[in-house]
Amino acid sequence: MSGTSAVMDLGSAAAAPLMPMSEPMELTHDVFLHHMTAMKTHYKSANSHSGTGPTHAYALPVHLMFPTGDALSHTAEGLAAAPAPGKAKVDAAVLASKRGTTTFAQHQTNAVNTATKKLQSTHNTSDFAAAMNAQRQKAKEESDKQIDATFNNLIEIGTQHPDQQQNILSLTQKIGAFFTNMLVQVGRFFTEIYNKIVGWIRSAADWVKGAAKEVGDWLGKTGKAIENFFGGLF
Numbered sequence: 001m002s003g004t005s006a007v008m009d010l011g012s013a014a015a016a017p018l019m020p021m022s023e024p025m026e027l028t029h030d031v032f033l034h035h036m037t038a039m040k041t042h043y044k045s046a047n048s049h050s051g052t053g054p055t056h057a058y059a060l061p062v063h064l065m066f067p068t069g070d071a072l073s074h075t076a077e078g079l080a081a082a083p084a085p086g087k088a089k090v091d092a093a094v095l096a097s098k099r100g101t102t103t104f105a106q107h108q109t110n111a112v113n114t115a116t117k118k119l120q121s122t123h124n125t126s127d128f129a130a131a132m133n134a135q136r137q138k139a140k141e142e143s144d145k146q147i148d149a150t151f152n153n154l155i156e157i158g159t160q161h162p163d164q165q166q167n168i169l170s171l172t173q174k175i176g177a178f179f180t181n182m183l184v185q186v187g188r189f190f191t192e193i194y195n196k197i198v199g200w201i202r203s204a205a206d207w208v209k210g211a212a213k214e215v216g217d218w219l220g221k222t223g224k225a226i227e228n229f230f231g232g233l234f
Contacts (some may be wrong), residue, residue: 006179025062032158032165036062036172040151043176044144057177064169086161090168091234093157097150098176099231101182102223104142108186109219111135112193116211124199132190143183171233178229182222188219 039058115131154172158165193214200207 027169029162029165031219032162032169033155035064035169036151036155036158037177039145039169039172043147043180044085058173059226060169060173064166065167065168066130084163086157086164087167087195089157089161090164090171092173093150093153093231094171094233096153097146100146100149101179101226101230104139104146105182105219105222105226106191107184108135108139108144109215111138112190112211115158116197116208116215117198123201125194125201128197130192132194136187136190139183139186147179148177151179174229174233182225185222 023104039060042058096181111131112135115128115135118131119125119128151172158168193211194215196208197211199205200210
């Protein structure tokens with residue numbers, strides 16, 4: 001290659017031939033099951049490697065991200081739109097997932113309260129740290145069960161009501177992303193409460209009162225986030 005830079009004549013360059021765009025893959029039952037299974041695996045892998053698992057949403061194909069109108073309602077001639085068959089079951093499954101998520105959050109604060117109560121008598125911060133690490137693993141196991149319950153329930157509904165499959169894919173993409181991000185927040189909560197308690201103890205502050213406030217504040221904030229997220233799905 002010579003020292004003189006080659007210059008491309010853009011004006012005389014032949015235009016690349018336009019390639020036909022492939023049609024989006026039809027949403028068959030097999031395609032539905034493929035994405036539901038892949039999504040479940042994706043979201044359960046979150047926090048599997050010391051908190052470095054994926055927290056981003058599963059890459060669902062764009063044409064499957066938005067439910068069709070037929071999945072939400074159907075209109076018979078001369079009649080007002082009525083809820084589509086299976087929609088009530090999907091809504092019930094989403095509400096069940098909301099309840100499970102709220103219970104999950106409560107379990108984490110219960111664990112912190114139990115550990116802080118023990119710390120009051122033992123004054124052993126190393127044991128408290130070990131309890132938080134153990135609860136982090138329990139939280140991961142509980143989150144996997146929650147994901148399995150939600151996805152398996154919706155897979156069954158989608159199998160019974162194929163018209164709901166696109167709606168279900170859209171919902172589970174959002175629910176899975178929300179829940180795995182929440183799991184990351186739980187891990188941060190455990191780390192922060194430990195660091196704050198140790199700091200309060202060293203400074204002779206009322207760490208028991210401080211810890212109780214931190215736990216209450218976290219649960220209140222998390223409860224609002226759960227309410228707002230699931231409320232936005234309807």
